[in-house]
Amino acid sequence: MEERQARRRRPHCLVLVFPTQGHVNPMLQFSKRLDYKGVRVTLVVSHFLCKTLQFESSTTSIALESISDGYDGGGIKAAESDKGYIDRFWDVGPKSFEELLQKLTSCGDSVECVVYDSMLPWALDIAKKFGAIGASFFTQSCAVNSIYYHVYSGNLKIPVTDDDESERSCFLGCLH
Known part of the structure; x- marks a missing residue:
């Protein structure tokens, strides 16, 4: 009891x-x-x-x-x-x-x-x-959540292409 x-x-x-x-x-x-x-x-x-x-x-x-x-x-x-x-x-x-x-x-x-x-x-x-x-x-990891946030906010367009330096640097910045 x-x-x-x-x-x-x-x-x-x-x-x-x-x-x-x-x-x-x-x-x-x-x-x-x-x-x-x-x-x-x-x-x-x-x-x-x-x-x-x-x-x-x-x-x-x-x-x-x-x-x-x-x-x-x-x-x-x-x-x-x-x-x-x-x-x-x-x-x-x-x-x-x-x-x-x-x-x-x-x-x-x-x-x-x-x-x-x-x-x-x-x-x-x-x-x-x-x-x-x-x-x-x-x-998922916090890095993935950060990427989702930046895509949702419009800071990062997907797919990321080799031609777009600003999006690639934003993507790499999301991971740091």
């Missing part, structure tokens, strides 16, 4: 992963750091990834939950295209994630924080709906 009460006193954070290669490991490593710092963590992945993930719950106190991405039997490889996968995930994922939060809340398992992959911005609205703090997690 005391262990259960102590577990409930630890802040609970859901970490919502975009279920593709390159997104799972950085978020899992971040989850391990949160756990080490005393935060109770639940890693949330797609149903398909949950079935295929080799996750040793005996070696960590990180819990595992799953939501639907619309391709529960085959994940992203079952989609007709990357765009098709994202479109369907954006249709199905928010409802499935909201159902998960509702399930946890109805069991008395409050969630104080949702850390979500930057590919899933809809998670912030759902976190707020349940009174949780939301934080976006960028799985």
Whole structure:
């Protein structure tokens, strides 16, 4: 009983992963750091990834939950295209994630924080709906984020060509 009460006193954070290669490991490593710092963590992945993930719950106190991405039997490889996968995930994922939060809340398992992959911005609205703090997690390096910023701001036009010295120097400046 005391262990259960102590577990409930630890802040609970859901970490919502975009279920593709390159997104799972950085978020899992971040989850391990949160756990080490005393935060109770639940890693949330797609149903398909949950079935295929080799996750040793005996070696960590990180819990595992799953939501639907619309391709529960085959994940992203079952989609007709990357765009098709994202479109369907954006249709199905928010409802499935909201159902998960509702399930946890109805069991008395409050969630104080949702850390979500930057590919899933809809998670912030759902976190707020349940009174949780939301934080976006960028799985790529800061240099990539800087390049995205400069492209978005119009400082850097893509593709960068050998003919345009100013764009090449801006690109190199983004990396420093």
